[in-house]
Amino acid sequence: MNDALWRDDLKTLFDPCPAGWRVPRCGDGELSPWSAFTPEHGPYNGIKALFGRLWDGSAVFGGTVWYPACGVRTPDSQGSVYYFGTGYYISTSTQGMRPARLRFDKSTVTPANYSGARCDGHSVRCVQE
Numbered sequence: 001m002n003d004a005l006w007r008d009d010l011k012t013l014f015d016p017c018p019a020g021w022r023v024p025r026c027g028d029g030e031l032s033p034w035s036a037f038t039p040e041h042g043p044y045n046g047i048k049a050l051f052g053r054l055w056d057g058s059a060v061f062g063g064t065v066w067y068p069a070c071g072v073r074t075p076d077s078q079g080s081v082y083y084f085g086t087g088y089y090i091s092t093s094t095q096g097m098r099p100a101r102l103r104f105d106k107s108t109v110t111p112a113n114y115s116g117a118r119c120d121g122h123s124v125r126c127v128q129e
Helices: none
Strands: 052-056 064-068 087-095 098-104 109-114
Antiparallel strands (some): 052 064
């Protein structure tokens, strides 16, 4: 519940990104870094462990990017991964207790999905500052 653990101006022990990189922001006047991602962009490979999407992320990420659809861990999953085949990527933005996150599956893409909980085990995709 400490919003100061991942900051743009100061790296902390809890920040998952290396120096020069940060967890993306969206909301509060910030356009989601995933706003250009749509179901039409890139393949969705539904062959077991190859679930994921390949997107043209040149505007934000400098080129084509692969996002595995590796699911999410929830407090009630007892360490198991739920929703394998769906991608969940966290941002630093929140709406109350809910994090803003990228959520996608084989037919939908939601670039700023405010659901789940901060304590869920989301994937992190750092962006260069």
